[in-house]
Amino acid sequence: MIKKTASMNHQLSFDAVVVGAGLAGCATAITMAKEGLKVAIVERGQRPGSKNYFGGALYTHAIAEILPDYMEWKPPFERAVTEAGFWFLSQNGLTKMTVQGGYLDKAPADAFITLRSKFDVWWADQAQRLGAFLIPKTTVVDLLRGNDGRVQGIKTDREDGVIHSPIVIICEGVNNLLTQRVGLISHDLEPSRVALGIKQLISLPADIINSRFGLQSEAHGLAVSVLGDVSLGLPGMGFVYTGKNNLSIGLGVNLDVLAEYRLKPYEVLKRYLEHPIIKPLIKDGQLLEYGAHLIPEGGWTDLPVLQTNGVLVAGDAAAMVNALHWEGTNMAMVAGRIAGETAVLAHTKNDFTSKTLSEYSRRLEDEFLLKDLRQYRGFSKFLETHPQFMDVYPSFMNDAMGLWFSAFGKPKKQLFKEIFQSLTKRRSVFHAAADMISMAKAVMGW
Amino acid sequence: MVMKKRDRFEAKRTGKQDDLFPVYVDDFLMTLKYYVDEEESHLWIKDFKICHSCEYKPCLYFCPAGVYSRDSDGTIQIAFQSCVECGCCRVGCPYDNIGWKLPRGGFGVAYKFG
Numbered sequence: 060m061i062k063k064t065a066s067m068n069h070q071l072s073f074d075a076v077v078v079g080a081g082l083a084g085c086a087t088a089i090t091m092a093k094e095g096l097k098v099a100i101v102e103r104g105q106r107p108g109s110k111n112y113f114g115g116a117l118y119t120h121a122i123a124e125i126l127p128d129y130m131e132w133k134p135p136f137e138r139a140v141t142e143a144g145f146w147f148l149s150q151n152g153l154t155k156m157t158v159q160g161g162y163l164d165k166a167p168a169d170a171f172i173t174l175r176s177k178f179d180v181w182w183a184d185q186a187q188r189l190g191a192f193l194i195p196k197t198t199v200v201d202l203l204r205g206n207d208g209r210v211q212g213i214k215t216d217r218e219d220g221v222i223h224s225p226i227v228i229i230c231e232g233v234n235n236l237l238t239q240r241v242g243l244i245s246h247d248l249e250p251s252r253v254a255l256g257i258k259q260l261i262s263l264p265a266d267i268i269n270s271r272f273g274l275q276s277e278a279h280g281l282a283v284s285v286l287g288d289v290s291l292g293l294p295g296m297g298f299v300y301t302g303k304n305n306l307s308i309g310l311g312v313n314l315d316v317l318a319e320y321r322l323k324p325y326e327v328l329k330r331y332l333e334h335p336i337i338k339p340l341i342k343d344g345q346l347l348e349y350g351a352h353l354i355p356e357g358g359w360t361d362l363p364v365l366q367t368n369g370v371l372v373a374g375d376a377a378a379m380v381n382a383l384h385w386e387g388t389n390m391a392m393v394a395g396r397i398a399g400e401t402a403v404l405a406h407t408k409n410d411f412t413s414k415t416l417s418e419y420s421r422r423l424e425d426e427f428l429l430k431d432l433r434q435y436r437g438f439s440k441f442l443e444t445h446p447q448f449m450d451v452y453p454s455f456m457n458d459a460m461g462l463w464f465s466a467f468g469k470p471k472k473q474l475f476k477e478i479f480q481s482l483t484k485r486r487s488v489f490h491a492a493a494d495m496i497s498m499a500k501a502v503m504g505w
Numbered sequence: 506m507v508m509k510k511r512d513r514f515e516a517k518r519t520g521k522q523d524d525l526f527p528v529y530v531d532d533f534l535m536t537l538k539y540y541v542d543e544e545e546s547h548l549w550i551k552d553f554k555i556c557h558s559c560e561y562k563p564c565l566y567f568c569p570a571g572v573y574s575r576d577s578d579g580t581i582q583i584a585f586q587s588c589v590e591c592g593c594c595r596v597g598c599p600y601d602n603i604g605w606k607l608p609r610g611g612f613g614v615a616y617k618f619g
Contacts, residue, residue: 176619
């Protein structure tokens with residue numbers, strides 16, 4: 060039994076309570092604390108970040124909008140993203156399409172490769188530095204409501220663990236049980252609209268990473284999505300992110316695919332790590348950590364009602380993810396910030412009904428966030444119905460590039476014919492053209 | 506009992522599955538730190554009869570921590586101690602037959618790097 064602590068007596072009362080000390084939760088807490096609100100952040104993990112696992116980068120625009128002087132507080136970033144793009148993997152080949160310099164050559168960088176269990180601790184530290192109160196090791200089980208049904212705070216799993224507050228900001232993450240309980244969304248997640256992300260974090264000396272990935276120094280980092288022979292030709296994508304002295308390498312596969320094909324995700328991961336092109340990149344590396352996390356790729360389809368009387372919801376709990384662009388962390392931070400600003404407004408007006416709180420949705424409409432989610436609403440479905448983008452086209456690209464740059468002592472006309480045939484033997488010209496149109500539609504939201 | 510997903514579930518196969526070779530997931534999981542709740546499991550089977558009638562038992566496969574297994578008479582066993590709380594089983598069980606709640610505060614997986 061967990062002992063009751065002094066901080067958890069039932070007199071506890073705050074101006075706002077945040078459920079979850081992740082990217083959205085601390086963003087909203089920082090925003091409110093800066094404006095002088097008395098804020099509690101309730102986190103179920105041992106520490107912030109202990110339940111979070113991702114392969115990826117965080118976007119600095121979102122951090123700077125919340126904490127303009129964030130760099131002075133030394134965020135625990137791994138490396139700046141100085142090279143980004145796609146890798147197209149065939150059975151035994153790799154075609155790279157990455158960009159460096161140009162738009163990516165900024166200081167501070169547009170994005171930093173990060174490990175969440177370290178970053179989230181720092182992110183929560185910033186909230187605490189500004190006056191927010193962190194309550195870890197505490198699971199929120201329900202909202203606290205008065206006799207009139209009005210939200211009065213939260214109930215936690217601690218003995219007498221009730222926290223009073225006129226407004227609750229739910230940033231509980233992908234398993235949005237509280238969001239569902241409150242009735243902000245009537246359906247649970249669907250296997251076809253969630254991806255399971257799994258990765259290995261592999262330890263390697265910085266100079267080895269630099270030489271294997273062609274990076275100039277420890278300040279330079281590579282972030283790539285890997286398409287092709289990663290997920291057995293089924294809807295899914297791999298990724299590689301270079302840390303200071305570690306590699307985040309893994310993949311995301313739709314859950315319905317894992318279920319229907321009865322795939323063990325760690326076997327798919329192992330196959331990817333054993334790929335003849337990938338294997339040398341991780342050679343002699345030590346496994347530091349393995350883990351998995353669900354990604355709510357439903358976006359627009361799984362977007363809940365974003366506010367009700369006394370409640371706002373942000374981040375993964377609201378399926379704020381753009382799968383194609385690997386955006387989600389920035390959406391969580393932007394939504395968290397705007398939720399915080401809305402809560403401040405509600406306090407100014409002393410009105411916590413959805414009338415005032417609907418300012419939150421209205422502001423998100425103005426931002427890129429809801430625009431992008433609406434535009435990409437068909438993308439998950441598109442990948443599911445067009446597995447050739449995981450299989451046919453990456454293999455074709457490798458064949459085409461390989462043939463183009465080989466000298467067989469044959470006339471070039473025949474070479475072009477062979478390149479053309481390497482496509483048509485896999486997919487007819489008609490189908491290929493239709494695929495491209497479908498992709499354009501899915502991306503543009505037509 | 507909710508059976509709504511049954512109609513949509515059909516097992517498929519791809520030839521590339523033959524490339525897979527067995528992985529002992531505990532080799533991966535030993536890198537993880539857990540605070541195990543010795544008093545209660547946050548995962549449970551709602552109705553064992555449904556598991557017995559479930560033809561494909563995808564939970565034996567999709568769980569990234571290999572939490573689900575079968576004992577000698579085919580009953581589903583849950584090693585909740587290994588759970589990484591991703592939610593796959595909650596969302597992915599075709600019969601909504603897996604009970605899932607968050608571990609009590611402080612318990613469960615604690616990623617060191619993330």
